[in-house]
Amino acid sequence: MNENHRVPQWAPRLPKKIIHQLYLNDALGIHDEGLIDDVGYRLLMRCRSFIIANKAVRGKATCPVCSSIIPHHKRKDEFLVCNCGWKLSWGEYFATIQHKQLSGAEPVIMLFMKFVKQFPVSRSYKNKILLIDEVIHGFHWYAKNNTPTRPVAINLIEGRLKDVIDFLDALSYSTKSVSELSQTKRVWDENVKYVRSWVPNDQQSNDKQPRDKKNVKE
Ligand SMILES: [Zn+2]
Secondary structure (H helix, E strand, O other), X not given: OOHHHOOOOOOOOEOHHHHHHHHHHHHOOOOOHHHHHHHHHHHHHHHHHHHHHHHHHXXXXXXXXXXXXXXXXXXXXXXXXXXXXXXXEHHHHHHOOOOOOOOOOHHHHHHHHHHHHHHHHOOOHHHHHHHHHHHHXXXXXXXXXXXXXXXXXXXXXXXXXXXXXXXXXXXXXXXXXXXXXXXHHHHHHHHHHHHHOOOOOOOOXXXXXXXXXXXXXX
């Protein structure tokens, strides 16, 4: 593909099996540095993609060739033109973002930014797993009455919304697990009750889930 018309690439959501393995190992008291870095850096790349995509949708696209920021007016036929020679219509750029679970409001972006900043400078296994645990158990919030709407795991882990919730519900814990994880789990259990109140059991597609401001029981 011509460099001058390259479309942006977004890091994929994570496969469940590596997160499952991380929590299983942790519950067995096995601290696998290779595995935790694999999970952490995949999450970091995904969070970074999410942040860049949201910034683009808000009018500041990132050039996929040189990373310069290109302000735009969100008109589909408008061309994003970079000093490096790259050029693409906003319509084509936006099409790479849609239906990829790359959308969220400010609190989610802040949560992901914290992870992107702190994971690479975390040295101990414990710090790393606490950061991973915090980010995968986060929620989108309905600002009007401050209730959780969707888990952010849908933006980070492969699968339909119900699968991802069931997956996090079933992660392994034991007395050998890093002790703070049980606190995150308690908060998750409380928040996920609201979400389950509207997630249909037969939900067919990630893309058909309610938006944050629609269909949420108040
Ligand atoms: Zn450029």
